[in-house]
Amino acid sequence: MGLAFVFGLPADDKGNTGILVFVCRLSKKEHLAPVRDKVTGKQAVQLFLASVFRYHVLPETIVSDRDPRFTGAF
Numbered sequence: 001m002g003l004a005f006v007f008g009l010p011a012d013d014k015g016n017t018g019i020l021v022f023v024c025r026l027s028k029k030e031h032l033a034p035v036r037d038k039v040t041g042k043q044a045v046q047l048f049l050a051s052v053f054r055y056h057v058l059p060e061t062i063v064s065d066r067d068p069r070f071t072g073a074f
Helices: 041-053 068-073
Strands: 002-007 018-023 030-035
Touching: 018 041, 030 041
Parallel strands: none
Antiparallel strands: 002 018, 018 030
């Protein structure tokens, strides 16, 4: 499973200016979750569980872009 944040997008009606991207490295299936720029690691884990884990098994490996939000929570 690969994870990355994308920020700098125009705000939506809920104030989200970024996307948390989850990509299954085996199937190449993507899951996208809107996030605010102040998203925490704990919130990222909650989004992972709600957006990805409910549809897939727990991955053997998780690869991130080394964002401090990931390294502090995962």
